[in-house]
Amino acid sequence: MNRLISPFFRIFRFYYDGFRSMSWWGRRVWGIIIIKLFIIIIVLKLFFFPDFLHRKFKTEKQKSEYILEQLTKSK
Amino acid sequence: MFENADLSLVDWSRAQFALTAIYHWLFVPLTLGLSFIVAIMESIYVKTGNEEWKRITRFWMTLFGINFAIGVATGIILEFEFGTNWSNYSWFVGDIFGAPLAIEGILAFFLESTFVAVMFFGWNKVSKKFHLLSSWLVAVGANLSALWILVANAWMQNPVGMVFNPDTARNEMVNFWDVLFNEVAISKFLHTISSGFLLASMFVLSISAYYLIKRREILLARRSILISGVFGLLSSLLVIYTGDFSAKALAKAQPVKFAAFEALYEGKQNAGLVAAGILKESDKKIGNTAVNDFVFRIQIPGFLSILTKGERDAFVPGIYDLVNGNQSRGIMSVSEKIDRGTKVRNMLEDYKTARKNNDSGKAEILAGMFRDKKFNDENFRYFGYSFFKSPDEAIPDVKVAFYTFHLMVMLGFLFILEFFLAIYFLFRGTLEKQRWFLWVALCSILLPYVAGELGWVLAEMGRQPWIIQDLMPVSAAVSQISSGSVITTFILFAILFTLLLIAEISIMIKQIKIGPKH
Numbered sequence: 001m002n003r004l005i006s007p008f009f010r011i012f013r014f015y016y017d018g019f020r021s022m023s024w025w026g027r028r029v030w031g032i033i034i035i036k037l038f039i040i041i042i043v044l045k046l047f048f049f050p051d052f053l054h055r056k057f058k059t060e061k062q063k064s065e066y067i068l069e070q071l072t073k074s075k
Numbered sequence: 076m077f078e079n080a081d082l083s084l085v086d087w088s089r090a091q092f093a094l095t096a097i098y099h100w101l102f103v104p105l106t107l108g109l110s111f112i113v114a115i116m117e118s119i120y121v122k123t124g125n126e127e128w129k130r131i132t133r134f135w136m137t138l139f140g141i142n143f144a145i146g147v148a149t150g151i152i153l154e155f156e157f158g159t160n161w162s163n164y165s166w167f168v169g170d171i172f173g174a175p176l177a178i179e180g181i182l183a184f185f186l187e188s189t190f191v192a193v194m195f196f197g198w199n200k201v202s203k204k205f206h207l208l209s210s211w212l213v214a215v216g217a218n219l220s221a222l223w224i225l226v227a228n229a230w231m232q233n234p235v236g237m238v239f240n241p242d243t244a245r246n247e248m249v250n251f252w253d254v255l256f257n258e259v260a261i262s263k264f265l266h267t268i269s270s271g272f273l274l275a276s277m278f279v280l281s282i283s284a285y286y287l288i289k290r291r292e293i294l295l296a297r298r299s300i301l302i303s304g305v306f307g308l309l310s311s312l313l314v315i316y317t318g319d320f321s322a323k324a325l326a327k328a329q330p331v332k333f334a335a336f337e338a339l340y341e342g343k344q345n346a347g348l349v350a351a352g353i354l355k356e357s358d359k360k361i362g363n364t365a366v367n368d369f370v371f372r373i374q375i376p377g378f379l380s381i382l383t384k385g386e387r388d389a390f391v392p393g394i395y396d397l398v399n400g401n402q403s404r405g406i407m408s409v410s411e412k413i414d415r416g417t418k419v420r421n422m423l424e425d426y427k428t429a430r431k432n433n434d435s436g437k438a439e440i441l442a443g444m445f446r447d448k449k450f451n452d453e454n455f456r457y458f459g460y461s462f463f464k465s466p467d468e469a470i471p472d473v474k475v476a477f478y479t480f481h482l483m484v485m486l487g488f489l490f491i492l493e494f495f496l497a498i499y500f501l502f503r504g505t506l507e508k509q510r511w512f513l514w515v516a517l518c519s520i521l522l523p524y525v526a527g528e529l530g531w532v533l534a535e536m537g538r539q540p541w542i543i544q545d546l547m548p549v550s551a552a553v554s555q556i557s558s559g560s561v562i563t564t565f566i567l568f569a570i571l572f573t574l575l576l577i578a579e580i581s582i583m584i585k586q587i588k589i590g591p592k593h
Contacts, residue, residue, distance in 0.1 A: 018196025029144035
């Protein structure tokens with residue numbers, strides 16, 4: 001069991017020590033990364049960038065019919 | 076062009092995509108190039124055991140880390156935009172775009188979560204050789220990651236390896252290797268990564284010049300200039316070579332774009348390459364589009380024919396030939412392409428009606444035609460022209476294409492000169508005395524960014540009106556959403572990316588002022 005846990009623990013310690021001993025710029029960019037990911041993935045994706053076809057149609061067939069309609073609309 | 080498309084919606088959607096892509100490209104090329112420079116420096120450290128090389132490596136690795144971290148995930152927004160603003164396009168391209176982007180995502184995830192961590196956290200914790208291997212893997216991985224994005228982009232410039240399925244209204248990949256080894260993809264990948272190498276070399280040269288101007292970190296600066304000078308010179312030569320390769324591929328796949336960036340209206344043999352020139356709109360028109368004349372130009376006789384097809388006598392088609400057609404040269408007119416595209420569109424309409432009427436026999440016959448290679452080569456490849464009202468809609472903005480191309484090329488030659496002078500002064504031992512050169516090098520830090528962005532403006536605006544060359548114009552690709560929502564997100568992005576850029580520049584400047592600490 002110890003032999004199984006050991007590599008995972010070593011990887012955990014590697015990251016843990018790395019983050020703990022980060023320099024000032026490392027801490028700052030990690031702060032920026034977290035804020036940025038929150039804005040991009042949570043705020044922008046959820047509230048501003050819904051998937052247009054997914055929101056409008058339930059099935060793949062409906063989506064393809066809609067696109068076919070768009071492609072064959074008059075000039 | 077596309078009756079139901081609101082022009083301001085198309086323009087705002089394009090502007091938003093351009094803004095996001097331009098900002099994203101401020102971070103990417105430095106990652107592509109600096110990762111290799113850092114790996115080269117670390118290799119010298121591991122080989123020589125000289126601690127000063129370790130210090131140099133760690134300093135540039137810090138700047139690499141700042142840029143990498145701030146730039147991470149800025150490209151995801153482009154994917155959001157596909158689903159929201161460009162849903163017709165996203166559906167129409169099917170898995171062709173999805174597959175390379177998925178590979179890129181997986182590659183980027185493994186790269187970022189493992190080897191970048193070893194690069195930054197692994198000093199004195201893993202062996203020197205494993206650390207070096209991680210640095211090289213980050214460099215190779217970052218560039219391979221770019222490959223998949225560029226393969227996807229190249230498919231838009233030269234769609235190959237697919238068939239259109241009218242049942243799903245999607246293009247389906249039938250030959251992955253055709254997509255991967257698309258001539259435009261190869262040339263675009265090599266040209267883009269070498270421009271990233273060049274940019275990073277100039278970045279290192281400029282900051283090293285700053286230290287020499289300030290008379291501090293002399294050894295770090297001299298060694299960094301040695302590496303960046305040699306790497307930069309080789310990269311700039313590679314940029315020129317791959318640019319030529321890229322132009323040859325464009326001449327075949329996107330001849331109108333090629334003619335536009337040379338402002339070549341009348342095709343000719345022994346065509347000259349315009350080295351520099353100024354355009355002005357003339358009274359002549361093609362349809363409703365004004366023709367540009369040269370106020371002045373410096374031309375190298377016969378060089379465009381040689382660059383395009385390797386012979387002086389080769390015929391290079393101009394915009395007139397490509398729009399009006401030139402039977403003697405076997406060039407089809409846009410009017411003929413509109414007719415062929417319209418034929419395909421009518422067939423799609425028939426297919427839709429047959430499906431609605433449950434006429435499966437007729438629907439199957441029509442669907443079978445879309446699988447036929449001859450039909451695809453002779454008709455479907457011109458499908459996008461069916462959205463045109465007049466042939467001149469096939470002409471991009473010639474002035475934008477001409478100036479972006481020529482400015483980019485001029486900057487390319489300036490970079491060669493700068494890297495050459497850096498090496499020359501360094502080997503003569505007079506670098507620190509050449510204060511003018513150090514200032515020029517410092518002031519040049521932004522120029523490769525300008526050149527890179529110009530390259531993208533040329534690539535994307537030069538191929539207008541297409542989102543997928545000959546298959547789909549941008550006006551047919553947009554989602555039917557309100558332009559107000561696109562304007563809102565445009566402003567949000569402008570604020571978000573500007574803040575990120577300010578954060579990067581301020582952290583970077585602070586770190587450069589501190590200098591290497593280790």
